[in-house]
Amino acid sequence: MASKALYSHRDPVLKKRDDFEDILEERRNSSDLRYAFKCYTPVLYRGLTPCKAATLKSMVLQSEQLLHVINQVSAESGESTDVVKDEAAAILEEMAHRLQLRTIRFFAYTLSKAFKALYRSVCVNEEGIQRLQQAMQEHPVVLLPSHRSYMDFLMMSYILYTYDLSLPVIAAGMDFLGMKFVGEMLRMSGAFFIRRSFGGDQLYWAVFSEYVKTMLRKGYAPIEFFLEGTRSRTCKSLTPKLGLLNIVMEPFFKGEVFDVNLVPVSMSYERVLEESLYARELLGVPKPKESTSGLLKARKILSEDYGSMHVYFSPPVSVRSLAQGRINRSQFNLTPRHVAQKPSEETQAFVNDVAYRIVRLQQENMVVKPWVLVATLLLQSVEGMELTELMEQTSWLRDLARMFGAFLDWPDHTPCSMVVSSSISLHRNLACVSGSRISLVVEGPQGPETPEEALFNRAVSVLSCASYRNQVLHVFLRPALLAMALSNANSSRKEDIYSCFDFLRNVFSDEFILSPGASVQDFDEACHLLVKCGAVELLHQDVVMAESGRTVLSFLTLLLEPFLQGYQVVCRYLREEATENLTEKQFIPAVRSFAVKLHLSGSLKCYEVLSSDLQKNALNALIRLNVVRRVRTNEQVLFKVNKAAVNSVEDTLGGRIPTQKSILARL
Numbered sequence: 001m002a003s004k005a006l007y008s009h010r011d012p013v014l015k016k017r018d019d020f021e022d023i024l025e026e027r028r029n030s031s032d033l034r035y036a037f038k039c040y041t042p043v044l045y046r047g048l049t050p051c052k053a054a055t056l057k058s059m060v061l062q063s064e065q066l067l068h069v070i071n072q073v074s075a076e077s078g079e080s081t082d083v084v085k086d087e088a089a090a091i092l093e094e095m096a097h098r099l100q101l102r103t104i105r106f107f108a109y110t111l112s113k114a115f116k117a118l119y120r121s122v123c124v125n126e127e128g129i130q131r132l133q134q135a136m137q138e139h140p141v142v143l144l145p146s147h148r149s150y151m152d153f154l155m156m157s158y159i160l161y162t163y164d165l166s167l168p169v170i171a172a173g174m175d176f177l178g179m180k181f182v183g184e185m186l187r188m189s190g191a192f193f194i195r196r197s198f199g200g201d202q203l204y205w206a207v208f209s210e211y212v213k214t215m216l217r218k219g220y221a222p223i224e225f226f227l228e229g230t231r232s233r234t235c236k237s238l239t240p241k242l243g244l245l246n247i248v249m250e251p252f253f254k255g256e257v258f259d260v261n262l263v264p265v266s267m268s269y270e271r272v273l274e275e276s277l278y279a280r281e282l283l284g285v286p287k288p289k290e291s292t293s294g295l296l297k298a299r300k301i302l303s304e305d306y307g308s309m310h311v312y313f314s315p316p317v318s319v320r321s322l323a324q325g326r327i328n329r330s331q332f333n334l335t336p337r338h339v340a341q342k343p344s345e346e347t348q349a350f351v352n353d354v355a356y357r358i359v360r361l362q363q364e365n366m367v368v369k370p371w372v373l374v375a376t377l378l379l380q381s382v383e384g385m386e387l388t389e390l391m392e393q394t395s396w397l398r399d400l401a402r403m404f405g406a407f408l409d410w411p412d413h414t415p416c417s418m419v420v421s422s423s424i425s426l427h428r429n430l431a432c433v434s435g436s437r438i439s440l441v442v443e444g445p446q447g448p449e450t451p452e453e454a455l456f457n458r459a460v461s462v463l464s465c466a467s468y469r470n471q472v473l474h475v476f477l478r479p480a481l482l483a484m485a486l487s488n489a490n491s492s493r494k495e496d497i498y499s500c501f502d503f504l505r506n507v508f509s510d511e512f513i514l515s516p517g518a519s520v521q522d523f524d525e526a527c528h529l530l531v532k533c534g535a536v537e538l539l540h541q542d543v544v545m546a547e548s549g550r551t552v553l554s555f556l557t558l559l560l561e562p563f564l565q566g567y568q569v570v571c572r573y574l575r576e577e578a579t580e581n582l583t584e585k586q587f588i589p590a591v592r593s594f595a596v597k598l599h600l601s602g603s604l605k606c607y608e609v610l611s612s613d614l615q616k617n618a619l620n621a622l623i624r625l626n627v628v629r630r631v632r633t634n635e636q637v638l639f640k641v642n643k644a645a646v647n648s649v650e651d652t653l654g655g656r657i658p659t660q661k662s663i664l665a666r667l
């Protein structure tokens, strides 16, 4: 297989990253049938032969842990233990996988055909695979891929099969069970099915957590799940969910296994399969239900070109090392092992920190394609721009991204103009060149369209493009927050700027991955990067914009502008239009029509404000800031808005009033 190195590998100032191999190359040169029927002999955890899937189920049903909960539920509900036991068995029957090699071989064959049709290359870091293989022999392994496409889980199993590694068991939402035949085939490929949310259902939690923990303790197979819980419709990382992460760490906390290895996996797509579907969903069009007929209809995508894909397996993260000095494991000896405990505050904070760390690692090793930079620039000039200007700016942005540590896939020895032209050609559904200018493509009906339809179509194209820009946000986020703070603070004093930075960071912490409690660290990182690129100077207790820093700072401020405007529009809606009885269900449609009204009247130009993801994040931020209160009544959830406080947040975001001073002890 040909080895391909990306930029940062050769840059001595940047982090060393592994080389990639294209796994499709071999598939294009040898028989898929032979590949599907190859001798498959993965190395096993401690050399143990895994038990049968059915044996696993009986172990769970007979476990002390589950029997304890069954007795508890029976005592509380008045049902006999036999009835509750049957209920538990039924839950497990619906949930459990039936992993078998026959089905895997079928998928190995069909997916080879599909991947070769869809992708030019699928590049995998083989050093990561070697580290994973080593880890799998020594400790239970949990695979944690990023989640931006249905392709993610198919590709994960395919890669592990290709490299002869143990196939994972994968936590899947129940939605897939609705797919005739396919749902069961996924089960036979290692999927185990869970409800999307099961809040306080004690029996369900017990069956689910005991099932996962039994597989982990026995080293049955690597466990794979998506920390973000759903495909990110914006291609930004989502705030991690903690339920499953907590469960897989528990056997270590209780001393049942020596360690657990968490392996973040970054899946980067040059073109995302679901691109325009996501944009439509963000604008309120319901997601197409997972169905076999839908899958068959989607066959036509096989004639499209989705460019290349990169999959980066990060080094395993040892839970044991992370817990050192943070978790006092003797607390878990205070109650018998089979009695489930609610995680203590200390444990919850630890699990939360680990979750953020994993998502940050996924981001760091995400490969950034040239189109991502092109899309970023196009969005800052939605009316279009001269091609020559785009080429120049892309080359400038490439250098800035490299300086900030981006993991760029930029071909060697190829002129920038060729790189840009070829990525525009791959994304011709999103951008088109006419004469010397380039602009966003807006698809619409053949005949005349209403202003609302025109707005919708334009928004689809902007949001699709934004889903690429979002793939590089993690690189620029901290310096961009600082750039915005510099422009809002009305002062060059470091502590005023920090105070403003901290406020913005807090407001946007549902929008972006910003680890709780790391504000000072993020500020320092932002200062470091802006000094490094010559945009600012640090003078004693001042942060001063350098004369040459204007271009960088204005680019960074524009990068966050759509989010800033979006949050301001949500504040304005709550201030001007929210009634006393605003319900959770009404919120998104109401903000959307408010934003549409502003657009049609010409007072709002930003299309990203129409995204339901942004609107939800803004609301969550206002709830966190205690400006909006969530009140649960008998039949619904209401939002109670403190309009004066909303006004003040809106003004602070606009830089019209200063942020309150924070304690700056560590600055």
Ligand SMILES: CCCCCCCCCCCCCCCC(=O)SCCNC(=O)CCNC(=O)[C@H](O)C(C)(C)COP(=O)(O)OP(=O)(O)OC[C@H]1O[C@@H](n2cnc3c(N)ncnc32)[C@H](O)[C@@H]1OP(=O)(O)O
Binding pocket: 104, 105, 107, 108, 111, 153, 154, 157, 158, 161, 170, 171, 172, 173, 174, 176, 186, 189, 190, 191, 194, 195, 196, 197, 198, 199, 200, 205, 206, 209, 225, 226, 227, 228, 229, 230, 241, 242, 243, 244, 245, 246, 247, 340
């Ligand atoms: C060769 C080629 C082969 C190819 C072969 C193809 C293979 C092809 C395979 C297909 C494979 C498909 C794969 C699809 C991929 C997805 O479908 S992704 C979607 C499904 N996966 C996930 O969501 C994983 C991540 N999610 C989580 O971890 C979530 O936390 C959970 C576990 C789903 C639970 O969600 P939730 O109910 O919303 O729960 P959460 O908010 O975490 O907690 C709720 C409450 O329960 C409490 N709780 C937490 N833990 C516990 C506990 N252990 N006990 C009791 N209570 C607890 C919490 O404290 C919380 O209480 P409050 O604080 O609210 O009082």
Ligand SMILES: O=C(CO)COP(=O)(O)O
Binding pocket: 149, 150, 173, 175, 229, 230, 231, 232, 287
């Ligand atoms: O997570 C899923 C697929 O992997 C399915 O659910 P979503 O549509 O919420 O992403």
